[in-house]
Amino acid sequence: xxxxxxxxxxxxxxKFSAVALGTLIFPATALALPTxxxxxxxxxxxxxxxxxVLSLIAxxxxxxxxxxxxxNFIYSSRGxxxxxxxxxxxxxxxxxxxxxxxxxxxxxxxxxxxxNGRTRALGGGGCAGSVGSVTSATxxxxxxxxxxxxxxxxxxxxALQPTPTRLNVGRLNDFIVDSLLAQVRWSKAIAEMYYGLxxxxxxxxxxxxxxxQGFALAQRHPEELDGWLVGAPAVNxxxxxxxxxxxxxxxxxxxxxxxxSDKTAQATSSAIDACDADDGVVDRIIMExxxxxxxxxxxxxxxxxxxxxxCLTSQEAAAIDLIWDGPRNTYGKQVFPGLExxxxxxxxSGTTPSQTATSQLRWxxxxxxxDWQTLTLADYGREAExxxxxxxxxxxxxDVRLERVRDAGKKILMWQGTADxxxxxxxxxxxxTRVAAHFAGxxxxxxxxxxxxxxxxxxxxxHCGGGAGPQPSQEAMFQQMVNWVENGVAxxxxxxxxxGRTRMLCPFPQQAIYKGSPLNPNLASSWSCGGNVQxxxxxxxxxxxxxxxxxxxxxxxxxxxxxxxxxxxxxVPIDGKQAVDASTFAADPDGVDRNxxxxxx
Numbered sequence: 001x002x003x004x005x006x007x008x009x010x011x012x013x014x015k016f017s018a019v020a021l022g023t024l025i026f027p028a029t030a031l032a033l034p035t036x037x038x039x040x041x042x043x044x045x046x047x048x049x050x051x052x053v054l055s056l057i058a059x060x061x062x063x064x065x066x067x068x069x070x071x072n073f074i075y076s077s078r079g080x081x082x083x084x085x086x087x088x089x090x091x092x093x094x095x096x097x098x099x100x101x102x103x104x105x106x107x108x109x110x111x112x113x114x115x116n117g118r119t120r121a122l123g124g125g126g127c128a129g130s131v132g133s134v135t136s137a138t139x140x141x142x143x144x145x146x147x148x149x150x151x152x153x154x155x156x157x158x159a160l161q162p163t164p165t166r167l168n169v170g171r172l173n174d175f176i177v178d179s180l181l182a183q184v185r186w187s188k189a190i191a192e193m194y195y196g197l198x199x200x201x202x203x204x205x206x207x208x209x210x211x212x213q214g215f216a217l218a219q220r221h222p223e224e225l226d227g228w229l230v231g232a233p234a235v236n237x238x239x240x241x242x243x244x245x246x247x248x249x250x251x252x253x254x255x256x257x258x259x260x261s262d263k264t265a266q267a268t269s270s271a272i273d274a275c276d277a278d279d280g281v282v283d284r285i286i287m288e289x290x291x292x293x294x295x296x297x298x299x300x301x302x303x304x305x306x307x308x309x310x311c312l313t314s315q316e317a318a319a320i321d322l323i324w325d326g327p328r329n330t331y332g333k334q335v336f337p338g339l340e341x342x343x344x345x346x347x348x349s350g351t352t353p354s355q356t357a358t359s360q361l362r363w364x365x366x367x368x369x370x371d372w373q374t375l376t377l378a379d380y381g382r383e384a385e386x387x388x389x390x391x392x393x394x395x396x397x398x399d400v401r402l403e404r405v406r407d408a409g410k411k412i413l414m415w416q417g418t419a420d421x422x423x424x425x426x427x428x429x430x431x432x433t434r435v436a437a438h439f440a441g442x443x444x445x446x447x448x449x450x451x452x453x454x455x456x457x458x459x460x461x462x463h464c465g466g467g468a469g470p471q472p473s474q475e476a477m478f479q480q481m482v483n484w485v486e487n488g489v490a491x492x493x494x495x496x497x498x499x500g501r502t503r504m505l506c507p508f509p510q511q512a513i514y515k516g517s518p519l520n521p522n523l524a525s526s527w528s529c530g531g532n533v534q535x536x537x538x539x540x541x542x543x544x545x546x547x548x549x550x551x552x553x554x555x556x557x558x559x560x561x562x563x564x565x566x567x568x569x570x571x572v573p574i575d576g577k578q579a580v581d582a583s584t585f586a587a588d589p590d591g592v593d594r595n596x597x598x599x600x601x
Contacts, residue, residue: 031044031045032104033102033103033104033112033194033195033196034104034193034194035060035102035104035105036058036059036060036069036070036071036099036101036105036194037058037060039058039069039071039190039193039194040056040057040058040071045193046189046193047071047073047190047193052075052076052077053073053074053075054073054074054075054076054092055072055073055074056071056072056073057071057072057073058070058071058072059072060101060105062101062105062106065135065139066135066138066139067100067101067107067114067138068098068099068100068101068134068135068138069098069099069101069102069105069194070096070097070098070099070134071096071097071098071099071190072094072095072096072131073094073095074092074093074094074095075091075092075093075094075095075182075186076090076091076092076093077091078090078091078170079091079170083170083173084168084169084170084171084172084173085168085170085171086162086163086166086168086170089162089168089170091150091170091174092150092151093147093148093149093150093174093178093179093182093183094130094131094147094148094152095131095145095146095147095179095182095183095186095187096131096132096134096145096146096147097134097143097144097145097186097187097190097191098134098135098137098138098143098144098145099115099138099143099190099191099194099195100113100114100115100116100138100141100142100143101113101114102114102115102194102195109141110141111197112195112196112197113195114141115141115142115143115191115195116140116141116142117197117199117200117201118141118142118143118199118200118201118202118203118482119142119143119144119145119184119187119188119191119199119201119202119203120137120142120143120144120145120203120204120205120478121144121145121146121180121183121184121187121202121203121204121205121206121225122134122136122137122144122145122146122205122206122210123204123205123206123207123208123209123210123211123213123214124146124147124148124149124206124209124210124213125207125208125209125210126154126156126208126209126356127149127154127155127156127158127175127209127355127356127359128147128148128149128151128154128175128209129148129149129151129152129153129154129155129158130148130152130153130154131146131147131148132146133146134146136205136475137205140475142203143187143190143191143199144187145183145184145186145187146183147179147180147182147183148179149174149175149179149180150171150174150175150178150179151171151174151175155355156355156356156358156359156360157355157359157362157368158171158175159171159172159175159359159363160359160362160363160366160367160368161368164367164368164369165366165367165368166366167363167366167390167391169394172391172394172395173394176216176237176394176395176397177213177216177217177220177221180213180216180217181217181220181221181224184202184204184217184221184224184225185224188202188224201226201227201482201485201486202224202225202226203225203226203227203228203229203478203481203482203485204217204218204225204227204228204229204230205229205474205478206229206230206231207230207231207232207464207465207474208231208232208233208234208422208423208463208464209234210230210231211230211231211232211233211234211235211414211428212233212234212235212237212397214228214229214230214233215228215230215233215235215397215431216397218402218405218410218412219397219399219401219402220399222402222404222405222408222410223404223408225410226410226411226485227410227411227412227413227481227482227484227485228410228411228412228413228414228481229413229474229477229478229481230412230413230414230415231414231415231416231464231474231477232415232416232417232420232422232423232428232463232464233397233414233416233423233427233428233431234397234423234427235396235397235398235427235428235431236336236396236397236398236427236430236431237395237396237397238360238363238364238387238388238391238392238395238396239336239384239387239388239392239396239547240336240423240424240427241356241357241359241360242336242357242360242361242364242383242384242387243326243327243335243336243337243357243384243424244348244353244354244356244357244360244422245353245357245358245360245361245372245375246322246323246326246327246336246338246380247319247322247323247339247345247348247349248348248349248353248357248372249372249375249376249377249380250318250319250322250323250349250377251316251319251349252373253319253376253377254315254316254318254319254322255313255315255316255318255319256315258349258350258351259312259316259319259320259345259349260310261346261350262309262310263310263311263312263316264320264344264345264346264349265310265344265345265346266299266307266309266310266311267296267299267312267317267320267345268341268342268343268344268345270294270296270298270299270307271286271292271294271296271324271341271342272284272285272286272341272342274292274294274298275289275291275292275294275341275342278291278292279512279513279514280514280516281514281521283460283468283501283521284460284468285342285459285460285468285469286340286341286342286418286419286459286460287459287511287512288418288459288511288533288538289340289341289342289343289418289419289425290340290426290533290537290538290541290542291535291537291538292341292342294341295317295321296312296316296317296318296320296321296324297314297317297318297321299311299312299317300312300313300314300317301313320345322338322377323338323339323345323349324338324339324340324341325338326338326339326424327380327381327384328380328381329380329381329382329384329545329550329551329552330378330381330551331381331552331553333381333544333545333552333553333554333555334541334543334544334545334555335380335381335384335544335545335550336384336424336544337424337426337427337430337541337542337544338424339421339424340418340419340420340424340425340426342418342419342460343418343419343420343421343424343425343462344419344421344462345421347421347422347463348421348422353372354422357372358372360387360391361375361383361387363387363390363391364383364386364387364390364391365386366390381545381550381551381552382550382551384550384551385548385549385550385551385552388547388548388550389548392547392548398431398434398547400431400434400435400437400438400439401438402435402439402453405452405453406439406451406452406453409452410452410485411452411453411481411484411485412452412453412454413454413456413477413480413481413484413491414428414432414453414454414455414456415455415456415457415458415472415477415494415505416428416429416457416458417457417458417459417460417461417462417463417464417465417466417467417469418457418458418459418460418461418469419459419460419461419462419467419468419469420461420462420463421462421463422463423463425457426542428455429455429457429508429542430542432446432449432453432455432508433542433561435449435453436448436449443561444534444561446508446509450490450507451490454490454491454507454508455507455508456472456491456494456505456506456507456508457505457508457511457533458471458472458494458496458505459511459512461496469496469498469503470496470497470498470499470501470502470503471496471497471498472494472495472496472505473495476494476495477491477494480494491507492507492529493505493506493507493529495524496524500522501522502522502523502524503524503527504524504527504529506529506530507529508533509531509532509533509534510529510530510531510532510533511529511530511531511533512527512528512529513527513528513529513530513531514526514527515527515528536565536566539561539566540565540566543555543556543561543563543566544556
């Protein structure tokens with residue numbers, strides 16, 4: 001017999017003041033644990049009959065690894081222009097909660113039924129629009145949850161619907177964080193209803209959009225969770241999405257249109273050929289792509305060493321070099337990092353641009369009819385600045401103030417493949433660097449993060465997996481994160497394997513270093529973690545214009561690295577690891593030291 005108590009679901013949200021998620025009022029009298037069906041049908045348990053819970057469905061699966069009670073419903077607590085929606089429009093957030101069977105439904109082996117006492121919120125992908133499977137969580141004893149993020153369908157124009165010339169801030173807030181908060185809070189509340197116990201631990205597990213979602217909660221509602229596994233996080237959301245248009249614009253303007261995927265694949269292959277052996281092993285993996293300076297000009301037809309097939313025109317080579325270099329404004333200042341050499345070019349710069357990119361352009365203008373083909377290379381800085389000043393503060397998910405995560409003993413394990421074809425690997429690196437700068441009080445110092453926030457780069461691995469590099473296991477990394485939270489065992493390496501090779505990922509800024517011949521490079525034991533990939537050359541290519549000043553003739557070093565150090569013949573140190581904080585040095589006589597640009601946004 002279980003006596004339920006009152007559980008508040010309340011929180012504050014960006015824009016339109018604080019919004020209550022409602023209060024689950026449970027009966028004060030003792031009740032037996034509900035079956036899955038009773039949870040759906042009996043209002044006494046606190047879920048059925050609520051005005052803010054629509055289309056409630058419960059399904060019990062009793063056999064196989066997918067055995068679970070699954071609850072699906074639409075959560076709707078607000079609506080109308082007061083909360084950013086269209087007139088007459090109501091919030092509609094679909095939530096799925098999967099629960100390992102409790103003892104009433106035949107579950108065994110856990111602390112109650114088949115439950116291990118924990119929740120595992122699962123992130124979505126792309127622009128979401130549908131709930132995902134929860135069996136990856138329930139199959140290992142966790143209560144799993146997912147959300148469609150507040151709209152139906154993966155069309156990224158949802159924020160310009162139903163009115164195509166009005167930014168629907170209600171939907172946008174749901175997508176960015178509010179639906180996620182509802183997902184996590186409802187999963188914990190329903191777990192308590194079903195098992196009669198409060199979850200002991202609550203975790204996040206997501207990649208790409210799911211990675212950004214995890215950080216949205218870590219930044220705004222860290223009290224809800226104990227640990228996060230975040231892969232390839234789509235932080236700097238508006239900035240990286242617009243940057244996905246840089247390649248198509250460069251191809252249109254310089255090459256007259258899309259470059260064939262065979263030619264771009266050959267350019268990538270040639271870059272790998274040029275830089276593969278830099279780590280002492282030839283394995284079709286560029287260990288540190290930022291150090292690879294291969295130019296597509298080497299593939300211009302007729303050049304010595306150019307490939308016999310799929311060589312490039314000089315205009316095509318210039319466009320590919322711009323893709324690797326990244327967006328710049330009319331002053332030549334870098335606005336965002338480019339695609340890493342070794343990543344597939346055609347994924348974003350193919351026949352049709354990504355809808356995530358074109359929708360960002362339309363969000364910027366609050367107009368679903370804006371055509372990306374009207375944008376030029378010269379327009380880019382101004383367009384990026386417009387986006388930062390219109391939607392940026394709502395969507396970017398780039399707050400570095402994670403003190404509540406650190407101070408409460410919570411943990412974050414972040415990872416990303418260096419051959420990520422959709423979100424440049426430097427995007428996650430940028431965020432980690434700025435967090436390191438914030439907590440070090442100036443120049444980035446990663447050691448201050450290591451006790452609670454670790455970042456692993458996966459050489460040759462594509463977006464959330466795939467690619468030539470040995471693959472990390474999302475499940476294994478999740479369990480490493482849980483072990484870190486619950487037992488204090490920090491992940492010093494992350495095992496990887498594929499195609500008969502085993503390696504390890506190392507905590508940034510270290511990398512895996514081959515111990516040398518005659519050791520077998522296909523064995524993880526032949527490698528060790530060491531070194532520091534944050535060389536001056538690598539850092540300097542990531543220094544960009546300040547947020548909301550993307551069109552201007554100035555640079556802000558990501559993480560307070562000093563841009564003056566990157567000028568030719570500069571004597572200014574790049575960081576505080578090899579020298580004191582750059583801000584203590586006078587202006588570089590060989591360059592420009594813009595002290596006003598050094599503040600951390």
